[in-house]
Amino acid sequence: MALWIITLSLVLIIFIIICISSTRHFNYWKKKNVPYIKPIPIFGNLLPMFTFKQTAGEWFREIYNSMDMGYLGIYAFDQPVLVVKSPKILKHILIKNFTNFEDHILTMSKDDPVMSKMIFVQKNPDWRRSRSKLSPIFSNAKLKLMFPYIRENAEQMTKYLEQKIGSIVEIKEVCAKYATNVIAHCAFAVDAKSFENENAEFRQLGRKFFTPGLTAVIRQSLAFFLPVFVDLFKVRYVSPDIVDSLRKMFFSVIKERESTACVKDTDFIGLMLKLRENEKYDEDFNDSDLLAQSIQIFLASFETISTTIAFTLYELSNSRSIQDRLRKEILESVEQCGSLQYEQIQELKYLDMVVCETLRKYPVLPFLDRRCTEDFELPEFGVKIEKGIGVYIPIFGLHYDEKYFPNPYKFDPDRFADKSQINEDGITYLPFGAGPRTCLGNRFGLLNVKIGIASIVSNFQIDTCSMTPIPLKFDPKCLTLSSPVGIPLVITPLEINYPTKI
Numbered sequence: 001m002a003l004w005i006i007t008l009s010l011v012l013i014i015f016i017i018i019c020i021s022s023t024r025h026f027n028y029w030k031k032k033n034v035p036y037i038k039p040i041p042i043f044g045n046l047l048p049m050f051t052f053k054q055t056a057g058e059w060f061r062e063i064y065n066s067m068d069m070g071y072l073g074i075y076a077f078d079q080p081v082l083v084v085k086s087p088k089i090l091k092h093i094l095i096k097n098f099t100n101f102e103d104h105i106l107t108m109s110k111d112d113p114v115m116s117k118m119i120f121v122q123k124n125p126d127w128r129r130s131r132s133k134l135s136p137i138f139s140n141a142k143l144k145l146m147f148p149y150i151r152e153n154a155e156q157m158t159k160y161l162e163q164k165i166g167s168i169v170e171i172k173e174v175c176a177k178y179a180t181n182v183i184a185h186c187a188f189a190v191d192a193k194s195f196e197n198e199n200a201e202f203r204q205l206g207r208k209f210f211t212p213g214l215t216a217v218i219r220q221s222l223a224f225f226l227p228v229f230v231d232l233f234k235v236r237y238v239s240p241d242i243v244d245s246l247r248k249m250f251f252s253v254i255k256e257r258e259s260t261a262c263v264k265d266t267d268f269i270g271l272m273l274k275l276r277e278n279e280k281y282d283e284d285f286n287d288s289d290l291l292a293q294s295i296q297i298f299l300a301s302f303e304t305i306s307t308t309i310a311f312t313l314y315e316l317s318n319s320r321s322i323q324d325r326l327r328k329e330i331l332e333s334v335e336q337c338g339s340l341q342y343e344q345i346q347e348l349k350y351l352d353m354v355v356c357e358t359l360r361k362y363p364v365l366p367f368l369d370r371r372c373t374e375d376f377e378l379p380e381f382g383v384k385i386e387k388g389i390g391v392y393i394p395i396f397g398l399h400y401d402e403k404y405f406p407n408p409y410k411f412d413p414d415r416f417a418d419k420s421q422i423n424e425d426g427i428t429y430l431p432f433g434a435g436p437r438t439c440l441g442n443r444f445g446l447l448n449v450k451i452g453i454a455s456i457v458s459n460f461q462i463d464t465c466s467m468t469p470i471p472l473k474f475d476p477k478c479l480t481l482s483s484p485v486g487i488p489l490v491i492t493p494l495e496i497n498y499p500t501k502i
């Protein structure tokens with residue numbers, strides 16, 4: 001027999017074995033009497049995501065809309081996982097019965113000594129220990145100390161934009177420069193110089209990590225949807241050269257701080273060094289833990305901040321009345337105090353409403369995951385979840401549900417005029433997650449987002465141009481929400497002669 005026939009037969013046999021073995025759990029939801037979507041061999045229900053026809057967020061929204069029940073079974077490759085839609089059940093999972101769902105499904109290879117220590121990835125008991133140590137460094141008092149630098153950086157951004165007046169600006173890139181500078185300064189005590197140098201090292205690192213690519217999205221999707229594979233094949237979530245560059249920067253700052261005995265409260269690295277000093281005898285909090293959490297801060301903040309500002313500016317460019325109302329609020333407030341102050345930012349109600357609405361329409365992380373760590377039962381809802389089962393929360397589906405947000409495609413900040421009712425009866429709005437594992441940096445993130453928006457809106461008028469994608473499409477090669485063509489807009493000086501600018 002010809003060699004090619006033997007080879008082909010072998011490949012065919014291996015393929016059939018993989019197909020059959022990938023279906024061995026496929027009667028799990030049927031046996032539990034849970035409604036489920038019919039899976040296919042190998043991919044389970046994940047094929048649309050891996051053919052890059054849809055983003056993960058859009059796929060979860062489709063699943064969300066396909067069911068009337070409060071929950072539904074699917075298969076992530078061969079693994080049964082539950083997609084939960086009911087706001088009341090979500091409140092139990094994320095808050096009331098949090099101890100049954102403390103871990104994320106997301107897994108990093110144990111062979112990756114840095115990334116596996118990042119707090120987002122840590123499982124218990126490590127996560128609890130890190131969370132209690134890191135929480136104080138995000139306090140209001142600490143953020144206030146960082147405020148002057150953030151405002152200074154926003155001023156640099158407006159100066160940069162002044163040179164671009166009248167031309168088409170890819171605003172997401174400008175916001176990425178702003179966020180890179182803040183995070184490099186606050187997490188690594190480095191002046192990133194993103195506005196001065198198009199190829200600044202920190203900006204390059206951010207581009208490398210967040211520029212969508214086939215291999216990156218496959219690696220990252222496996223970490224979320226097939227964690228067993230990650231450990232088995234030692235799949236790296238972040239390419240080692242990015243981690244190496246951040247490691248070098250981190251240790252050079254530590255060395256400098258130690259040699260000059262310089263103690264600083266105005267950046268996260270200084271705060272973490274203080275923490276290490278206090279935890280001298282804690283072997284579980286050494287330099288590699290500090291490095292892991294610094295990288296965590298870089299990865300968790302830079303894309304979320306820049307994307308949220310860019311999506312807000314996109315919506316403002318599409319609505320002159322919202323843009324004008326926001327500008328009026330900001331400029332009136334600045335006029336009273338001379339310049340924008342930390343406390344004032346928290347009091348700008350319409351700015352807050354605008355940002356909340358942006359995070360509803362564009363939750364940067366469009367889905368969340370949890371792992372059931374103890375059997376869980378809610379007889380009143382007919383729910384029983386076994387230890388080990390993964391749970392996905394379709395944020396994008398909830399945020400576009402007519403029941404909770406009428407006319408969901410409309411950008412309408414007035415939805416958030418009264419925030420007291422939000423998540424009262426169950427969880428329907430969760431751009432930062434919810435419960436004890438909610439985003440650790442949400443106040444820091446919101447502060448940066450609001451200062452960035454206030455600086456641009458108070459100095460420029462923002463409009464769409466022939467290159468602005470309307471409607472906006474999302475990039476299927478990105479797990480977070482992102483536009484494949486960026487967000488090109490035109491900025492012009494303010495038409496009316498406003499009395500004050502920031």
Ligand code: HEM
Pocket residue numbers: 119120121131296297300301302304305308359363364365368369430431432433434435436437438439440441442444445446449
């Ligand atoms: C607009 C900005 C941001 C958004 C929309 C956002 C969103 C999120 C979401 C959805 C989670 C998962 C929460 C959960 O599982 O319940 C999360 C976790 C986290 N975020 Fe953010 N984030 C933002 C900014 C930031 C910033 C600026 C930082 C750091 C300075 C940060 C640090 C973290 C950390 C450390 C976690 C893991 C918390 C834990 O597992 O205990 N985030 N974020």
